[in-house]
Amino acid sequence: MSALTKDRWRNRKAGDSLAGYLFMAPTILIAGVFLILPIAYAIALAFQKVQLLGDVSYQFTGLKNFVRIAQDDRVWIALKNTASYVAIVVPIQTMLALTLALILNSQIKGRSWFRVAFFLPTVTSSAVLTLIFMWIYNSNGLLNGVLSFLHLPTYNWLGDPNVALKGIMIMNIWSTAPLFMVIYLAALQDIPETLYEAATLDGASRWEKFLHITIPFLKPVTFFVIVMGIIGTFQLFDQSYIFSAGSGGPNDSTLTIVLLIYQYAFKNLDMGYALALTLMLAAILMTSTIIQRTLFKEERLD
Amino acid sequence: MKSLRWSTSLLYIVLIAYTVITLLPFAWALSASFKSLAEISAGGLSLLPKQLTLANYQTIFVQEPLFGRWLMNSAIAAISVTLLNLLFNSMAGYALARIQFPGNQLWFFLILAVLMVPGQITLLPKFLILKSLGWLNTYQGLIVPSAVNATFIFMMRQFFVNFPKELEEAAALDGLGRFGTFFQIVLPLAKPALAAQTIFVFMGSWNEFLMPLVILSDPEMFTLPLGLNAFKGQYISYWNYIMAASMIFTLPALAVYAFFNRYFIQGVAFTGGKG
Numbered sequence: 001m002s003a004l005t006k007d008r009w010r011n012r013k014a015g016d017s018l019a020g021y022l023f024m025a026p027t028i029l030i031a032g033v034f035l036i037l038p039i040a041y042a043i044a045l046a047f048q049k050v051q052l053l054g055d056v057s058y059q060f061t062g063l064k065n066f067v068r069i070a071q072d073d074r075v076w077i078a079l080k081n082t083a084s085y086v087a088i089v090v091p092i093q094t095m096l097a098l099t100l101a102l103i104l105n106s107q108i109k110g111r112s113w114f115r116v117a118f119f120l121p122t123v124t125s126s127a128v129l130t131l132i133f134m135w136i137y138n139s140n141g142l143l144n145g146v147l148s149f150l151h152l153p154t155y156n157w158l159g160d161p162n163v164a165l166k167g168i169m170i171m172n173i174w175s176t177a178p179l180f181m182v183i184y185l186a187a188l189q190d191i192p193e194t195l196y197e198a199a200t201l202d203g204a205s206r207w208e209k210f211l212h213i214t215i216p217f218l219k220p221v222t223f224f225v226i227v228m229g230i231i232g233t234f235q236l237f238d239q240s241y242i243f244s245a246g247s248g249g250p251n252d253s254t255l256t257i258v259l260l261i262y263q264y265a266f267k268n269l270d271m272g273y274a275l276a277l278t279l280m281l282a283a284i285l286m287t288s289t290i291i292q293r294t295l296f297k298e299e300r301l302d
Numbered sequence: 303m304k305s306l307r308w309s310t311s312l313l314y315i316v317l318i319a320y321t322v323i324t325l326l327p328f329a330w331a332l333s334a335s336f337k338s339l340a341e342i343s344a345g346g347l348s349l350l351p352k353q354l355t356l357a358n359y360q361t362i363f364v365q366e367p368l369f370g371r372w373l374m375n376s377a378i379a380a381i382s383v384t385l386l387n388l389l390f391n392s393m394a395g396y397a398l399a400r401i402q403f404p405g406n407q408l409w410f411f412l413i414l415a416v417l418m419v420p421g422q423i424t425l426l427p428k429f430l431i432l433k434s435l436g437w438l439n440t441y442q443g444l445i446v447p448s449a450v451n452a453t454f455i456f457m458m459r460q461f462f463v464n465f466p467k468e469l470e471e472a473a474a475l476d477g478l479g480r481f482g483t484f485f486q487i488v489l490p491l492a493k494p495a496l497a498a499q500t501i502f503v504f505m506g507s508w509n510e511f512l513m514p515l516v517i518l519s520d521p522e523m524f525t526l527p528l529g530l531n532a533f534k535g536q537y538i539s540y541w542n543y544i545m546a547a548s549m550i551f552t553l554p555a556l557a558v559y560a561f562f563n564r565y566f567i568q569g570v571a572f573t574g575g576k577g
Contacts, residue, residue, distance in 0.1 A: 013402075019480040020403025026386075027394040027450045028409070034447035035416055038427030045427070100320065103313050116563060117321050120328060123559045125509035127527035128548040131534060132331045135541045142330050145347045174323070235422050238511040242531055258422050258512075265426050266516065275426055282423045 046279050050271035058272075065276035075277065077252050078260040081165060082234060085256070089169050089176075090229040096177040097225065098218070101184035119182070121175035126238040133171045134158065134243065161253035168239045168254060176232065180225045187221040188214070227292035231285050237262065257281050335359070335546035342542050358546035362533075368521055369547065372529035376508060377554070379444045379525060383507040386449035388496055394450070395458025396484055400470070410459070416452045422512070429516050439520045448507060454499050461495040462488070497565040501558055508555050526551045 021028075046065055051057040069075050100118065104111045121129060136142040137157040144154040157163050191214065199209045237258040240248060248255030248263070257277070265274035329349055334342060335358055337351040362369050397403065398410050428447055429438075437443030465488065473483040489496075511527045518524055521532065530547055537543050 015480075016401050017403045020397045020401040020406065023393040023397035023401065023480075023484075024403075024409060026390040027413075027455065030390070030446060030450045031413075031416065031452070033431065034428055035419070035424060036412075038424035038431060039419065041427035041430065042423065045430075103316060106313065108310070108313060108317070114317050114321060118324055119559075120324060120556075123505055123555055124328075124552055125511070125527055125555065127509070127511055127530050128552050129327075131530065131544055131548050132327050135331065135334065135545060136327060138541065140343055140345050140541075142326075142347070145345050148345070149347055178324075231420060235420060237422070238527075241511075241515070242534070245535060261422075261426070262512075262516075265429075271426060271430070278423055278426060282419075285420055285423075 042275050042278055042282075045272055046276040048272045050275075061272065065273045068273060069276060069280060074252070074255065074260060078248075078255045078257045081253065082236065082256050085165060085169060085172075085236060086230055086233045089172050089233050090226060093173045093177045093180060093229060094222070094225055096173065097180035098184055098222075100177065100181045101188060102214075104181070105185060105188045115182070115185075118178040122179045124175070126175075127242055129171060129175055130168075130239045130242040133167065137167055159250055161249075161251040164243065164250055164253045168236075168243060171239065172233070172236070176229070180229070183221060183225060184218065187218055191217045223292050223295050227288055230288050234281065234285060234288075331545045332549060334541055335549045337542055339540060339542050343539075358542045359550070362543050362547050362550075365543075366529075366533060366547075368524070369529065369533075371522060372524050372526045373550070375441075375444075375523060376526040376551075378441060380504050380507040382441070382445045383448045384500055384504045386445070387451055387454060387503045388499060390450045391454040391499065392458050392489060392492060392496070393484070394455045395460075396462050396488065398455070398459045399462035399465075401480070413452045413455050425512065425516060428513075432517055438517050439523045441523075443517050444514060444523075444525070448510075448513075451503065454503065457499070458492075458495060461492060465491070494565060497562050501562040501565060504558050505555055508558075 045058070047060060047062060048058045049061045049064075051059075104115060138144075139154070139156055139158075143157060147154050155163075157167060195213050196209055199213060204212070235258055236256045240254040240256050240259045241262070244250070244254045246259075246263070246267075248259050258281070261274045261277045261281070264270045264277065333349045333351060336354050336356070338353065338355055338357070341352055394413075398406060398413075432438055432443045432447070435443075437446075469487055469491070470483050473487045478486065509527065510525075511531075514525045514528050515531075518528060521529075524532065530544075530551060533547055534544055
C-alpha cells in the first residue's frame with residue numbers, strides 16, 4: 001500500500017467513524033437519557049425512600065422496600081388477579097389466533113377481507129375499546145338488552161367483583177387474538193408446500209399432515225406468541241384503570257400489578273416502594289423472556 | 303366432494319360468525335353515537351337509531367370546550383413522534399447496517415437488549431427525569447422520549463442489510479457523501495419499510511394511555527385518551543356523548559390503517575416473526 005492510499009484509507013475510516021456516530025447521535029442521546037438512565041435509576045431508587053413533594057429527596061433504606069412487598073396484602077391481590085388474568089387470557093387467545101389463522105390459510109375466498117375486519121379491534125385504542133365494552137356491559141347496555149329479549153334475568157355486570165375482571169379478559173382476548181393470528185398466518189405461509197405434497201404422495205391424511213408437519217413447524221412461533229402474550233397481559237393497565245376509574249375496584253377485583261405501581265407512585269407518592277414493585281415485575285417479565293429464548297434456541301438446534 | 307363442500311361451508315360460517323363478533327361492538331357504539339339519550343336509556347336492541355341525531359357530536363365540542371384542544375394535542379404528538387421515528391430509526395438502522403464505525407457491534411447489541419425491556423419498567427424513572435427537566439405537561443415531554451424505537455431501528459437495519467450496495471457505490475462515485483447518499487438515494491427507496499413503521503408508530507402514539515397519564519396533569523395538555531377518560535368521569539351515564547367522542551377518536555387511526563393496510567400485515571409479520 002502506498003503512502004497516499006494509506007492516507008486516504010485512514011481518512012475514509014475516520015470519516016466513517018464520524019458519520020457513524022452522527023447517524024447514531026439522536027438514538028444514543030434519546031435512548032441514553034430516556035431508556036438506559038431510567039433503568040439504572042430504577043435499580044438505584046428501589047433501595048431508597050423517595051420524597052416527591054417539594055424538592056425531591058432520597059434516603060437509603062436498604063432492602064426495606066422489598067421486605068414490605070412480602071407483607072403487603074394488596075401486592076398479593078394484584079399478583080393473584082394478574083396471574084389468573086394471564087392464565088386464562090394467554091391460552092385462549094393463542095388457540096383462537098391459531099384457529100383463525102388455520103381457517104384463513106385454507107384456500108378460502110375473501111380471506112383478505114376477513115383479515116381486515118378481524119384486525120379492527122387491534123388498531124383501536126384501549127381507551128375506546130374499554131369504553132365500548134363498559135357501554136355493552138352497562139345496565140342499559142347490549143348484554144342486558146339481549147338477555148331481556150330472551151326473557152332471561154338482567155344483571156349489574158359492572159358492579160360485581162366476581163365478573164369485572166372476566167369482562168376485561170373477554171375484551172382482551174377479542175382485541176389481541178387477531179394480532180397473533182397475523183403472526184401465525186405469516187408462519188403458516190413459510191411452511192414449504194413440497195412437504196405437504198410429499199406427505200400426500202405417502203398417503204397421509206389431512207389430520208396426519210396437520211399433526212406431523214404444521215404443528216412442529218409452528219412450535220417456535222407458538223413460543224413467541226405465548227411469551228408476547230404473557231408479557232402483554234402482565235402489563236395490563238389501561239383497561240383496569242379506565243374500568244375502575246383508577247381504583248382497581250370493585251373490591252380490588254381489577255387491581256393489577258402495574259395499576260398498583262401507579263397507585264403507590266402517584267396516589268401515595270411512595271416512589272421508592274413503587275420502584276421496588278417495578279423491579280419485581282421486571283424480574284417476572286425477564287424470566288419469561290429468558291425461558292422463551294432458551295426454549296427457542298433448543299428448538300432451532302433440532 | 304360433497305364432504306369438502308360441507309367443510310368449506312362450515313369454515314365460512316365460523317368466519318362470518320367471528321366477523322359479527324368483531325364488528326358488532328363497533329356497530330353498537332357507532333349507533334349509540336347517533337341516538338338520543340332518551341332512546342339509549344330506554345334500552346332496545348335496534349342498531350338503527352329511531353331518530354338519527356348529530357346532536358351528540360355537536361354537544362361534545364360545545365359542552366367540552368377542551369375536546370378540540372385534546373384532538374389537536376394528540377395530532378401534534380402522534381405526527382411529531384412518527385416523523386422523528388422515521389428519521390432517527392432509519393439513520394440508526396442505516397449506520398448499523400452499512401457504516402463500519404468503532405462500537406457498531408456494541409450498539410447493535412445494546413439495541414437488541416433494550417428491545418427486551420418493557421416500557422412499564424422505565425415509566426417511573428422516566429417520570430422523575432422529565433420532572434427534573436421541567437418537561438411535565440409539555441409537548442417535548444410527550445414527544446422526545448418516544449422519538450426513537452429499538453424495534454424499528456432493528457427492522458430498518460435488517461432492511462438496509464439487504465439493500466443493493468451498487469446504488470450507494472454509484473452515488474459515492476458521483477461525489478455524494480454519506481449524508482447525501484442517505485437522504486437522496488437510500489431513504490426514497492426505503493418507502494415500504496417506512497410505511498410499515500409509520501402505521502405502528504402513529505397508532506402506538508395515538509393510542510398511548512399510561513405515559514401521558516403519568517406526565518400530563520393539566521387538562522389543557524391532555525391527549526385524547528386522557529380526555530376521553532376525564533370525559534367519562536364527568537358524563538358517566540351519557541353513553542351517547544361518550545360513544546360520539548370515542549368515534550371521533552377512532553376515526554384518524556382507522557384512516558391511517560386503511561391507507562397503509564398493505565404494509566401493516568407485512569410489518570406485523572416482521573415485528574412478530576423476526577423480532
